[in-house]
Every structure is written in structure tokens, then in C-alpha cells.
Amino acid sequence: MANSALQLPIIDLCSSDRISTAQSIRQACMEFGFFYLINHGIEEELFKRVFEESRKFFMLPFEENMKVVRKNHRGYTPLYAEKLDTSSSTKGDSKESFYIGPLEDIATFGKLNQWPPAELLPLWRSTMEDYYKRVLNAGKTLISLLALALNLEEDFFEKVGALDQPNGFLRLLHYPGELGIGDQQIYGASSHSDYGMITLLAAEDVAGLQVCREKSEQPQVWEDVPHIKGAFIVNIGDMMERWTNCLFRSTLHRVLPTGRERHSAAFFLDPNPDCMVECLKSCCSESFPPRYPPIRSGDYLEERFRLTYA
Ligand SMILES: O=C(O)CCC(=O)C(=O)O
Numbered sequence: 210m211a212n213s214a215l216q217l218p219i220i221d222l223c224s225s226d227r228i229s230t231a232q233s234i235r236q237a238c239m240e241f242g243f244f245y246l247i248n249h250g251i252e253e254e255l256f257k258r259v260f261e262e263s264r265k266f267f268m269l270p271f272e273e274n275m276k277v278v279r280k281n282h283r284g285y286t287p288l289y290a291e292k293l294d295t296s297s298s299t300k301g302d303s304k305e306s307f308y309i310g311p312l313e314d315i316a317t318f319g320k321l322n323q324w325p326p327a328e329l330l331p332l333w334r335s336t337m338e339d340y341y342k343r344v345l346n347a348g349k350t351l352i353s354l355l356a357l358a359l360n361l362e363e364d365f366f367e368k369v370g371a372l373d374q375p376n377g378f379l380r381l382l383h384y385p386g387e388l389g390i391g392d393q394q395i396y397g398a399s400s401h402s403d404y405g406m407i408t409l410l411a412a413e414d415v416a417g418l419q420v421c422r423e424k425s426e427q428p429q430v431w432e433d434v435p436h437i438k439g440a441f442i443v444n445i446g447d448m449m450e451r452w453t454n455c456l457f458r459s460t461l462h463r464v465l466p467t468g469r470e471r472h473s474a475a476f477f478l479d480p481n482p483d484c485m486v487e488c489l490k491s492c493c494s495e496s497f498p499p500r501y502p503p504i505r506s507g508d509y510l511e512e513r514f515r516l517t518y519a
């Protein structure tokens with residue numbers, strides 16, 4: 210059941226009033242787990258180049274795409290290869306994607322990223338690396354505001370090692386327009402919550418993204434998330450929900466096939482794999498004890514990926 214469009218809060222990353230911004234973020238994360246982010250420093254022109262290059266990759270012959278098929282969670286995943294809703298019997302999702310992990314100059318764990326051949330797409334790698342660095346920076350600034358929003362020191366997530374070589378994954382997504390329309394069994398992206406800390410999503414102005422604010426309510430109510438030009442759609446992931454003892458919500462979302470082709474770019478900002486995710490002191494008390502045991506970030510993510518690609 211889908212209904213009206215949702216009015217999500219708009220957060221200004223550059224506002225000089227950090228305390229009031231942090232308060233607005235707190236409210237948004239408790240109420241929706243989603244908000245728009247503006248003034249994040251990434252120009253329209255760079256988004257345009259990212260989508261242009263992304264489009265070129267997905268237009269290559271399938272054999273070319275498959276030469277960089279996903280290894281070590283980096284590279285190409287074909288249509289239907291992934292099912293984000295691991296609990297349902299729906300078919301695989303009608304999307305294809307490309308994952309880019311931490312860049313060589315940021316990561317210590319070697320050269321795992323795969324790139325389309327420069328002979329075919331000469332500007333591809335530099336465009337994606339440029340975008341990766343910029344969105345990572347915006348994400349780190351946002352995380353410091355999230356710390357303030359949780360009544361913590363603004364460098365809290367740095368001090369616990371989350372942002373020291375964070376596990377950032379840029380994922381380019383392509384939903385072909387003609388697939389799955391009206392088929393109850395096929396989603397562009399089936400219902401899921403994201404796994405990590407926060408996600409910064411940039412999308413073309415094509416409808417399809419929906420959120421479900423109450424996951425346990427039946428029937429589930431799905432609301433459209435309208436596009437705002439130049440704004441990121443940010444959402445809280447499951448690890449941040451664990452960290453905050455469910456104060457901040459990791460909200461279910463999905464992408465419906467609408468008959469129109471859609472490109473998006475999701476940046477998943479996840480903690481360094483060795484960082485322990487443990488209920489924050491500011492989010493528990495004697496009457497509200499921690500709901501989850503501490504867990505190593507890398508172990509948590511590995512298990513979630515294992516289930517998604519099972
Ligand atoms: O493409 C979109 O708009 C959403 C993608 C998404 O939710 C995801 O990849 O986790």
C-alpha cells in the first residue's frame with residue numbers, strides 16, 4: 210500500500226549554528242531515520258558527471274560488465290543477483306550495480322577495487338575517485354554533528370576508531386525502466402534497512418524510493434520520498450541504530466519499478482572493521498538497558514552481506 214509523499218526535515222551541513230543543527234538531526238533521526246542534506250559542498254556539476262559516467266558503464270555490453278564482476282565486495286553485480294529483502298520470497302531485485310570500496314590512498318588493505326578499462330571509459334575512475342573523496346568528507350562532517358546530536362563530544366566517532374580508515378562504499382545503481390512494472394514479485398530494490406552507520410544517497414529525479422516508518426505495523430504503510438535537486442537523502446543504518454540503542458532509527462526503504470529508468474549513487478559510510486559497536490552511554494540507563502551486545506563492525510557487516518548474497 211503506497212500513499213502520500215513524505216516531508217522529511219532538511220539539514221544544512223554548513224549552518225553556523227551547529228547546536229541547533231545537531232538538535233534538528235536528533236529529531237530527524239528519532240522520528241524518521243531519514244533527512245535531506247543540503248549545503249554539503251558537492252556541486253551539481255560533479256553529480257552530473259558521476260551519473261554520466263555511471264550510465265556509460267551500464268550501457269557497455271554485458272561481457273564488458275562481467276569482466277569486473279563483484280570480488281571482495283567490489284565491482285559489478287548483475288540484474289537479479291541481489292535480494293535485499295532476505296525474509297521474503299520475492300525474486301531478485303531488478304537493478305544492477307557497481308561497488309567501489311576505500312581508495313588506494315585511503316585503504317591499507319591493498320588494491321581491491323576494480324575499474325572499467327580506461328580505453329573504454331577514460332574519465333570513469335578519476336570521476337568516481339573524486340566523488341568518493343568528496344562524499345566521504347561530507348559524511349565525516351555529518352558524523353561529527355551526529356555525535357553532538359547524541360550529546361557526545363563531536364570527535365567521539367573518531368576517538369572510538371570508526372573514522373580512522375572508515376569502510377566507505379560507493380555504490381552506483383541502475384534500475385532499467387522496462388522491468389518489473391506491476392509485478393508484485395519484482396522490486397527495483399526490495400524492502401531493507403542499510404547495514405552501516407549512515408548512507409548518503411544521490412539520485413536522479415525519477416520517482417521510486419519509498420520508506421516505511423513503522424516496520425512492525427501491518428499492513429505496512431509506504432510513503433514516497435520526493436527528490437530535492439542537489440540534496441542528499443541521508444539515512445541511518447542498522448549499526449548506528451545498535452550504537453544508539455534504537456534511539457536513532459534505521460528505517461525500512463525500497464525502490465519500486467516505475468517504468469522509468471533510474472540511476473542513483475549510494476555512499477555507505479561504515480566504521481573501520483575493527484571498531485567495536487557498543488551501546489552509547491548517552492543512550493542507555495538502568496531502566497533502558499542495552500538491547501544488543503557489543504560487536505566488531507567488520508563481523509557484523511560480513512554476516513549481513515553473507516545473507517544478502519546467499
Ligand atoms: O537507489 C536508491 O534510491 C536506493 C538504494 C538503496 O536503498 C540501497 O542501495 O541501499
Ligand SMILES: [Fe+2]
Nearest residue numbers: 401402403462
Ligand atoms: Fe538502502
